[in-house]
Amino acid sequence: MKRTLCLILVALMCCSLSAQAVATDIVYDGEEYVYYDDYMTFQSEDDVHEAVSGGSIHQTPAEINYVAGQLIYHEMSGGQGLFNYYAYFESRGFLTRQFVRYLSNSWAKTDGYTWSQTNTVNMGFSGSASLNFAKKVAVQAGLSVSRSTSYALATHIPADASRFSKLGFASDMNRLSYRYKVYNAAGVCTMSTIDTVTCPTVDSYLIVYYQ
Numbered sequence: 001m002k003r004t005l006c007l008i009l010v011a012l013m014c015c016s017l018s019a020q021a022v023a024t025d026i027v028y029d030g031e032e033y034v035y036y037d038d039y040m041t042f043q044s045e046d047d048v049h050e051a052v053s054g055g056s057i058h059q060t061p062a063e064i065n066y067v068a069g070q071l072i073y074h075e076m077s078g079g080q081g082l083f084n085y086y087a088y089f090e091s092r093g094f095l096t097r098q099f100v101r102y103l104s105n106s107w108a109k110t111d112g113y114t115w116s117q118t119n120t121v122n123m124g125f126s127g128s129a130s131l132n133f134a135k136k137v138a139v140q141a142g143l144s145v146s147r148s149t150s151y152a153l154a155t156h157i158p159a160d161a162s163r164f165s166k167l168g169f170a171s172d173m174n175r176l177s178y179r180y181k182v183y184n185a186a187g188v189c190t191m192s193t194i195d196t197v198t199c200p201t202v203d204s205y206l207i208v209y210y211q
Helices: 003-014 131-140
Strands: 019-027 034-042 051-053 056-058 069-075 082-104 113-117 119-122 124-126 144-148 155-156 163-184 189-210
Touching: 003 119, 003 163, 019 082, 019 144, 034 155, 034 163, 051 113, 082 189, 119 163, 119 189, 124 131, 131 163, 131 189, 144 189
Parallel strands: none
Antiparallel strands: 019 034, 034 189, 051 056, 069 082, 082 163, 113 155, 119 144, 124 189, 163 189
């Protein structure tokens, strides 16, 4: 019996996904705080695979490590460089298993869920810059603006049938904060704010959330 269990464990370690049982974690889903015990980890693919060059977006460069105050990205507008827009590195962080969306509609008591559809997570951003500028900053830093996870086979994840639950999708995220500065034609700084982009990484999750 022990030998059989060892072989099963080895096989699971070799798979591209892993089912994990962890101490109950708490996450805010945008409406309320919910709990989760069990999840499966998957590898996502970069959808856009792009980078910035001359104001256009092309293939993504490798992830870049910046120091505080280092220039990440610069562009001009107005035809004659009337306005200059800059993004200077401030800080970077990593967020684990961030809630993206529910995959089931209502809370129910069930012993498990089966999922096979592709899931996608997009970059989030906050601040004064436009979404287009924020995307260029992210990809210039080597981050993904969109990633998708496909499931070769229908995936089943068990749930505790004695508790109300929903199946959900989550992703690890890179968080990049930068100083966004705008200069007019006279060289006067007209705006200086801290903006943030939150970009998906390779690891995504199917998670059973509980009330």
